[in-house]
Amino acid sequence: MSGTKAQKARACHTIFFKNAPRIIASAAVAGPKECAGIIGNYVDKPLSDDMFGEDTFEKAECKMLSYAIDTAIKNARLSREQVDVIFSGDLLNQIISASFAARDFDIPFLGVYSACSTMSESMLLSAAMIDAGYVKHAVAATGSHFASAERQYRYPLEQGTTRPPQSQWTVTGAGGCVIAAEGEGPRIVNGTMGKVVDFGVTDVNNMGAAMAPACADTLIRHFRDTQTDADDYDLILTGDLGALGSRILKDLTWEKGFDISEKHVDCGEIIYKVIEDEFQGGSGAGCSATVFNSYILAKMRAREYRCVLFAATGALLSTVSSGQGESIPCISHAVQLEV
Amino acid sequence: MSGTKAQKARACHTIFFKNAPRIIASAAVAGPKECAGIIGNYVDKPLSDDMFGEDTFEKAECKMLSYAIDTAIKNARLSREQVDVIFSGDLLNQIISASFAARDFDIPFLGVYSACSTMSESMLLSAAMIDAGYVKHAVAATGSHFASAERQYRYPLEQGTTRPPQSQWTVTGAGGCVIAAEGEGPRIVNGTMGKVVDFGVTDVNNMGAAMAPACADTLIRHFRDTQTDADDYDLILTGDLGALGSRILKDLTWEKGFDISEKHVDCGEIIYKVIEDEFQGGSGAGCSATVFNSYILAKMRAREYRCVLFAATGALLSTVSSGQGESIPCISHAVQLEV
Numbered sequence: 016m017s018g019t020k021a022q023k024a025r026a027c028h029t030i031f032f033k034n035a036p037r038i039i040a041s042a043a044v045a046g047p048k049e050c051a052g053i054i055g056n057y058v059d060k061p062l063s064d065d066m067f068g069e070d071t072f073e074k075a076e077c078k079m080l081s082y083a084i085d086t087a088i089k090n091a092r093l094s095r096e097q098v099d100v101i102f103s104g105d106l107l108n109q110i111i112s113a114s115f116a117a118r119d120f121d122i123p124f125l126g127v128y129s130a131c132s133t134m135s136e137s138m139l140l141s142a143a144m145i146d147a148g149y150v151k152h153a154v155a156a157t158g159s160h161f162a163s164a165e166r167q168y169r170y171p172l173e174q175g176t177t178r179p180p181q182s183q184w185t186v187t188g189a190g191g192c193v194i195a196a197e198g199e200g201p202r203i204v205n206g207t208m209g210k211v212v213d214f215g216v217t218d219v220n221n222m223g224a225a226m227a228p229a230c231a232d233t234l235i236r237h238f239r240d241t242q243t244d245a246d247d248y249d250l251i252l253t254g255d256l257g258a259l260g261s262r263i264l265k266d267l268t269w270e271k272g273f274d275i276s277e278k279h280v281d282c283g284e285i286i287y288k289v290i291e292d293e294f295q296g297g298s299g300a301g302c303s304a305t306v307f308n309s310y311i312l313a314k315m316r317a318r319e320y321r322c323v324l325f326a327a328t329g330a331l332l333s334t335v336s337s338g339q340g341e342s343i344p345c346i347s348h349a350v351q352l353e354v
Numbered sequence: 355m356s357g358t359k360a361q362k363a364r365a366c367h368t369i370f371f372k373n374a375p376r377i378i379a380s381a382a383v384a385g386p387k388e389c390a391g392i393i394g395n396y397v398d399k400p401l402s403d404d405m406f407g408e409d410t411f412e413k414a415e416c417k418m419l420s421y422a423i424d425t426a427i428k429n430a431r432l433s434r435e436q437v438d439v440i441f442s443g444d445l446l447n448q449i450i451s452a453s454f455a456a457r458d459f460d461i462p463f464l465g466v467y468s469a470c471s472t473m474s475e476s477m478l479l480s481a482a483m484i485d486a487g488y489v490k491h492a493v494a495a496t497g498s499h500f501a502s503a504e505r506q507y508r509y510p511l512e513q514g515t516t517r518p519p520q521s522q523w524t525v526t527g528a529g530g531c532v533i534a535a536e537g538e539g540p541r542i543v544n545g546t547m548g549k550v551v552d553f554g555v556t557d558v559n560n561m562g563a564a565m566a567p568a569c570a571d572t573l574i575r576h577f578r579d580t581q582t583d584a585d586d587y588d589l590i591l592t593g594d595l596g597a598l599g600s601r602i603l604k605d606l607t608w609e610k611g612f613d614i615s616e617k618h619v620d621c622g623e624i625i626y627k628v629i630e631d632e633f634q635g636g637s638g639a640g641c642s643a644t645v646f647n648s649y650i651l652a653k654m655r656a657r658e659y660r661c662v663l664f665a666a667t668g669a670l671l672s673t674v675s676s677g678q679g680e681s682i683p684c685i686s687h688a689v690q691l692e693v
Contacts, residue, residue: 124545
């Protein structure tokens with residue numbers, strides 16, 4: 016945090032990176048349903064089979080994450096020895112996708128968890144470690160798989176349960192990026208740490224509504240900490256609020272005096288070509304990870320977007336917490352990127 | 355990482371903190387079984403009932419963690435507004451104890467997960483954020499509960515399953531500390547990031563044997579990065595290897611030329627007064643969290659220990675990974691403390 020006047024007046028939870036680390040490379044891999052949409056031409060590996068040659072959904076998820084990390088390192092033209100740390104986490108219990116993926120690499124691993132906000136949390140921490148000079152190259156990565164998420168959080172697919180109209184579709188895919196002190200690529204200029212916000216939503220099929228207040232809280236604190244508003248950004252990118260959650264986010268920020276409607280895009284809302292059985296759109300840690308690390312970064316490299324505020328959004332529930340009658344606490348970490 | 359000669363020769367994964375952040379306060383709470391042992395006189399709140407007034411084990415675990423965070427902040431004579439970030443995680447699926455505890459505080463929350471190595475990972479990241487000047491006060495905290503861990507990882511207690519002799523007993527307790535740029539207390543002088551190490555152990559009742567190789571890897575890299583050996587420390591404290599795991603650790607480090615036998619103490623080995631049905635000793639994220647944040651820090655403040663290397667140890671399995679035939683990848687993050 017900088018010692019600005021803003022901070023003296025009230026708490027500032029945005030970290031300003033003086034050396035503005037760069038995203039020097041990225042990689043993404045996604046399933047066939049995902050690759051039929053906007054990211055299809057931008058991912059490193061479009062899968063024709065969402066099992067990715069593995070015999071379980073969980074192993075397929077882990078393999079995608081491992082592939083994204085490995086390919087991002089290769090795309091950065093680095094050897095594995097040159098990477099100092101991997102920040103990663105995922106939705107599976109005990110973040111096994113990230114832990115088992117990290118087993119494939121002889122690189123220090125700092126496991127993180129903020130559900131579907133893991134991509135931006137990992138980027139924020141990677142940028143902090145590099146900006147401070149502790150490390151030279153860090154990988155931030157995450158992913159998810161529709162089938163492993165469904166059977167862990169909801170029902171096994173074999174059961175054929177009907178999905179309600181406010182539900183979203185967990186993205187099958189993984190994405191990651193290499194963040195470095197030197198090189199070419201978009202800069203991470205600051206990061207706003209999320210707070211846990213719980214508006215009392217208990218419907219586990221309505222994550223967008225649960226997450227929107229946490230996202231609004233982070234965006235508004237970011238605008239205040241950085242003394243900016245929506246007009247200062249080419250794009251305000253959220254993770255996986257979906258169509259309904261996005262509408263709620265716009266309302267909540269508008270109520271606080273910020274009109275983001277012209278600049279806001281939600282990864283969950285744009286990832287699928289036709290929203291049919293995905294209802295409100297995509298979700299899962301892999302949603303923003305694949306969209307950001309393929310389509311969005313390509314647009315930034317092409318200078319179509321010059322200043323992007325990326326706020327992935329996470330719902331911090333478990334089946335146990337919901338089963339015990341708890342509501343859904345949510346969080347959103349944000350990073351600001353510039354070319 | 356410093357630009358020392360050691361780094362040029364080979365990768366250095368120890369972060370040296372030039373400003374050496376201080377642990378200005380701590381707090382711990384633990385169950386009746388735990389408080390009958392060595393930590394009983396040192397915890398802030400010894401519980402007479404391991405439900406802590408809640409109606410589920412999970413809610414009791416969350417309440418302990420929330421209590422530890424709140425009490426650590428109070429012990430530091432800080433207001434909640436003065437704390438910039440909480441680093442926390444726990445063993446429950448989707449780290450619900452940490453997420454729901456963080457809901458009680460209007461403080462940014464960065465969720466982490468490295469199983470029972472979460473205490474030292476949180477301390478390492480807290481120290482990094484403070485040393486870099488990003489934040490002034492950070493809380494690092496974690497906890498666990500015997501009954502919630504048993505029913506999530508193994509069997510419900512009601513089933514009365516016999517425990518094998520190589521098993522450990524998950525500690526019911528939580529601990530946390532406030533790390534600050536200024537103030538009085540032990541300094542965190544550096545931190546060594548763990549790597550995922552998997553020696554192929556598949557017995558989920560033998561965590562000590564699974565974790566020892568990861569711990570040995572971190573200790574040896576720490577010794578090499580800092581150009582120290584066991585003689586330079588008053589205490590080399592591991593998290594929850596238990597009696598068997600500790601013996602394996604001593605063998606593995608001895609094979610690499612480091613004799614830690616005179617300096618090594620394992621929190622799991624010392625926490626219980628009499629090791630009976632706990633067999634190899636204590637385990638769980640709360641094991642090192644309670645021992646370190648009560649007994650060990652008290653001894654450091656009394657100058658009985660002046661230089662401590664603290665390496666909590668985590669097993670990164672889930673019931674799904676074990677059920678799918680996977681072995682147990684493990685990790686250990688270390689921090690070096692001095693008074």
